[in-house]
Amino acid sequence: MKKNRIYAVLAMVLSLALLISGCGGQAGENKEKPAEEGAKDKKVVIGFSQCTLDSPFYVALMDAAKAQAAAQGAELVYVDAQNDIEKQNKDIQDLITKGIDVLILNPVNPSGVSPSLQAAKQNNIPVITVDRPTDTPVATFVGRDNKKMGEAAGQEAVNLLGGEGKARGKIIELQGDAGGKVMMDRRDGFHAAVDKEAGIKVVQGPYCNYVRSEAVKAFQDLLQANPDVNLVYAHNDDMALGALQVLEQNKMADKVKIVGIDGLMEAIKAIEGGKYNATVLNDPALLGKIVTDTALGVLKGEKYPEFIDAGTGLITKENAASYVNDKLVFAETQK
Numbered sequence: 001m002k003k004n005r006i007y008a009v010l011a012m013v014l015s016l017a018l019l020i021s022g023c024g025g026q027a028g029e030n031k032e033k034p035a036e037e038g039a040k041d042k043k044v045v046i047g048f049s050q051c052t053l054d055s056p057f058y059v060a061l062m063d064a065a066k067a068q069a070a071a072q073g074a075e076l077v078y079v080d081a082q083n084d085i086e087k088q089n090k091d092i093q094d095l096i097t098k099g100i101d102v103l104i105l106n107p108v109n110p111s112g113v114s115p116s117l118q119a120a121k122q123n124n125i126p127v128i129t130v131d132r133p134t135d136t137p138v139a140t141f142v143g144r145d146n147k148k149m150g151e152a153a154g155q156e157a158v159n160l161l162g163g164e165g166k167a168r169g170k171i172i173e174l175q176g177d178a179g180g181k182v183m184m185d186r187r188d189g190f191h192a193a194v195d196k197e198a199g200i201k202v203v204q205g206p207y208c209n210y211v212r213s214e215a216v217k218a219f220q221d222l223l224q225a226n227p228d229v230n231l232v233y234a235h236n237d238d239m240a241l242g243a244l245q246v247l248e249q250n251k252m253a254d255k256v257k258i259v260g261i262d263g264l265m266e267a268i269k270a271i272e273g274g275k276y277n278a279t280v281l282n283d284p285a286l287l288g289k290i291v292t293d294t295a296l297g298v299l300k301g302e303k304y305p306e307f308i309d310a311g312t313g314l315i316t317k318e319n320a321a322s323y324v325n326d327k328l329v330f331a332e333t334q335k
Helices: 002-041 056-071 085-098 114-122 146-160 181-194 212-225 237-249 265-272 284-299
Strands: 045-050 075-080 102-105 127-130 140-143 169-175 200-207 231-234 257-262 278-281 307-309
Touching (some): 056 075, 085 102, 085 114, 127 284, 146 231, 181 200, 200 212, 231 237, 237 257, 265 278
Parallel strands (some): 045 102, 102 127, 127 140, 140 307, 231 257
């Protein structure tokens, strides 16, 4: 009888132990599950350091990148360097401190961002450059061949001034930003085409930082010193439109041809209206979409070439109408 009681007590103790153990296991599982779900639900955070937002092109690029990040379920945090390399390096350090997963970078200066690239590497943050490359290798560069774009603009300038071997005239060149890779490529590509022509003289204007108001001010002085100008080439359409404004004020718009780069819709409409001659397409919306998708792909371990070319094209009087869209600030690449 005594033994039976002992066995009964032992059985009860064993049952309780098993019950407690089972409950403990379930509790442990419940604690782990939310953590797993939290990891799955964590948004990827993309940091974007933009060289400047004082240009319609870079605003459009940024807007497209933000929209694409949201469409892919990611978060995009951006900073504006305001064309200041010291500010850009500080901004990037702040992004790293905030815990970004990947960095999209449009550098103010190709070599000046080296400290930021080193900091990103130390924190295992991949870097993708957009529009402008860096001297230091990164995961990939998404942009366009600006030298070829400049050359396309130069070839069109030659055609407008009489054609190869026959071109004659004076060109005023409005330049982008001092030391910028895009500026250098658009300048060098243009000169590769026009410098072959003995009858063409190029007057290089000051750096206007791709800003229309700066171009207006610079071109007023340039026009006064060069009233015999035949063509204006600007490193972007915004500056070229600034030159057009000055030409109109001086009743010279019908005497001077204009070539720009970027495919700004205002410029394309001016081409349609006969006040502007050509622009080289540089679709910022496509650039923003591609670089965002590439950044997310790099995080997944996907491999990309050193340079991803987003493509371009020449827009003239012959095809301008097909690019006009009142809903767009910049022309889009045609499929």
